[in-house]
Amino acid sequence: MTVKPLAGLRVVERAAGVAAAQAGRLLRQMGADVIMAEPPGGTSLRQEPPLLPGGTSALFTYLSVGKCSVICDPDDGFRKDIDALLATANILIDDTPVADRAALGLDPDRIAAAHPHLVHLSVLPFGAFGPKADWAGEELTLVHAGGEGFLLPNGLSADLFPDRPPLKIAGHFAQLQGGTTAAMAAIAALWSGKGQFVDASVQDANVAVGAFAIQRFGDGSIEHRLTRSFKFGGVIKCADGYVELLTLESRQWQGLVDLLGADDWAADRELADEVGRSARGAEINQRIRSWARGWKVEDLVRAAQDRGVPMARYNTPAQVLEGAQERARGIFQAVEADGGPVKVQSLPFRFGPEALSVDGAVPAPGDQQALLDAEDAKRETA
Amino acid sequence: MKPLAGLRIADFTVHAAGPFCTHMLSQLGAEVIKVETALRPDIFRKSHAVYGRQGPATFDQVSSNKLSVRLNLKHPDGVALAKHLVSVADIAAESFRAGVMERLGLGYDALRAVKRDIVMVSVSSSGQSGPESHFAGYAPLFGAWGGIGYLSGHADGPPMEMRHVMDHSVGMNAALATIAALHHRRRTGEGSHVDVAAREVASSLVGDALTAASAGIAVERMGNADPRRAPHGLYPTQAPDRWLSIAVASDAAWQRLAAIIGRPELVSDPRFITADKRHANCADLDALLTRWTSARDGEETARQLQSAGIAAHMSWAASDIVTDPHMRARGSIVDVAETNGVMRAAVGRVARFSVDDSPGITRGTPELGGDEAYVYGDLLGLSQSRIDALVADRAIY
DSSP states (O other): OOSOTTTTOEEEEEOSSHHHHHHHHHHHHTTOEEEEEEOTTOOGGGGOSSBOTTSOBHHHHHHHTTOEEEEOOTTSSHHHHHHHHHTTOSEEEEOOOHHHHHHHTOSHHHHHHHOTTOEEEEEETTOSSSTTTTOOOOHHHHHHHTSTGGGOOOHHHHHHOTTSOOOOOSTTHHHHHHHHHHHHHHHHHHHHTOOEEEEEEHHHHHHHHTHHHHHHHHTTOOOOTTTOSOSSOEEEEETTEEEEEOOOSHHHHHHHHHHHTOTTGGGOGGGSSHHHHHHTHHHHHHHHHHHHTTSOHHHHHHHHHHTTOOEEEOOOHHHHHTOHHHHHHTOEEEEEETTEEEEEEOOSEESSSSOOOOOSOOOOTTTTHHHHHHHHHHHHHO | OOTTTTOEEEEEOOTTHHHHHHHHHHHTTOEEEEEEOTTSOOTTTSBOGGGSSOSBOSHHHHHTTOEEEEOOTTSHHHHHHHHHHHHTOSEEEEOSSTTHHHHTTOSHHHHHHHSTTOEEEEEESSOSSSTTTTOOOOHHHHHHHHSHHHHSSOTTSOOOOOOHHHHHHHHHHHHHHHHHHHHHHHHHSOOEEEEEEHHHHHHHTTHHHHHHHHTTOOOOOOTTOOSSOSSEEEEEOSSTTOEEEEEOOSHHHHHHHHHHTTOGGGGGOGGGSSHHHHHHTHHHHHHHHHHHHTTSOHHHHHHHHHHTTOEEEEOOOHHHHHTOHHHHHHTSEEEEEOTTSOEEEEEOOSEEESSOOOOSOOSOOOOTTTTHIIIIIIITOOOHHHHHHHHHTTSOO
């Protein structure tokens, strides 16, 4: 595929939060034109830390590279501006709180009447419908509303700090899930050929990716972070860093026994099957943790993978950026930011041998204001 | 009609990430035919004693809605039948290690030969190319490779292991990419081979941190802290091990919080007068809030804070989610009847569509090979005697 899969689509994005901006990012990186309709001064995402040397937000850079921007002032001609943009758009992404929508003309009924062709994607912390539709959400509260927060950490962290409260996942995990799910729903709706309102919820998306806990509940048990650890393996400390070890199949266990040089104690008949090994997981893990401390990460991972034992290094950001696999697949691409070049990851999927290109610049507020003027002119001519 | 109604998927995926992709597409209306063999059933259909208990792991949720056929891909007639199935499908999905489908005679070129515009989706740990494409991996390894594991955890502790959410994030991305490839097919008439790399999904979830790191900015584990917001954390409530998450993102929210906790004077306290000062003195804020929340009912407090526009939510276990009126009203949690008649809670549709508001799941886990009469008979047009012969020869097995 030489052309990006969503080339030719036009998206209008009103995003104050990460989730809606992530939906727009995904569509942009797959080839759609994405026009951010920003308030005067720009979206608050432009101020989210960490900031790059030139003062631009790394988060905004990641979410917005390749998009363009027009300023739509809620106090001055907003509805006319939005209608001008939507007339030629396929998708509207909006995270305006439900209570504020009607005043701006962004309520689903008005949008559907004025733009019946449009997929109107609402992206809110708890969705646009239901008793909590007006609830506020931040990353921390959403990862807990979705259930995964309650279940973290496991394994070594939980062993070391059993009395500490649950722990969030780094960064903006919950909101990015919300945005990815919303983007999926929007292009599914677009596939159907019917303009419609699509109501996406960050909480729903996180409950979905955490579906295993719901299934376990249906099976009769409630997962808890201190009891759902892998019985052995997990995060293992080495001489110069950490690795992750997980053996699910018998042949992988045999590889691990070989790696450990544990023909003696591992020959115990009680350890011959998975149930027996699980029952004595703490003892096995003690042996693994003690043994691994003498190894360097790189040597250990190579020895493990050579034996078919699933193991990975806990990569630092620098190691990810410079990883042999990542470099070979060309997933980090140079983007010019105002403080100098930075790297931005392309999408984690591709439609042929090459990574999707990360095209364009980080948009300044209103960098394509002429676009709005042109749409206005077109409408006046019509 | 659901948005993807009329699409058909030949589903060769196993474990969690790949099946979650086709599960999402199924909830959106696609017909998914899951291919398995009794020789080696999906490991997640089997017992999974690594958790110290017997019983299937993640299989039921991601298999809901799907049709099941047995097919022995190590038998030449099995491979031929697989191609026949692909020839009547829009999408072929798989999640073996890179190269396995080629070795089975079912690589992209082979599938394209039987269905010119097929969209093939390959989900793997490290992608279809590169020096580590052969690496074995599961969810916690994806997180380790991708940097999100390193960046998660207590500031004074080790990296944090990622679990099933990592698998399912991969599946969600794969479903998105698959629908995008369908749009491309509609516009150009061309199929494509979608290559989804789980470790790249993991790194994409900390993409902003990686961009910052590429500019020389130090990014490290920071537990539950936020680079800007304070108070920001998990606070104890009157019930043991029940925690309330609170995140204050603006001056206005802070002022309302100070009023609610009965300490309006804190707004003019020099330690808390600006966002930067609140962040610098977050330990003092945490102590104040902990004293306030410790004797309170968590749910009631969350509602009180939300009524003032402050982001707060209890740290919810599955039991809280499945009984939540909000989730039930949205159809995000539904009850599904299993083939043995037992009802269980499941995750329903992940978005609501104004054109079609019907449930995402309409049936539970299929029996292994439970839909062969429809798939091999009605769909592929095989006679019963031909099906019987393939069964006898263990091509259907």
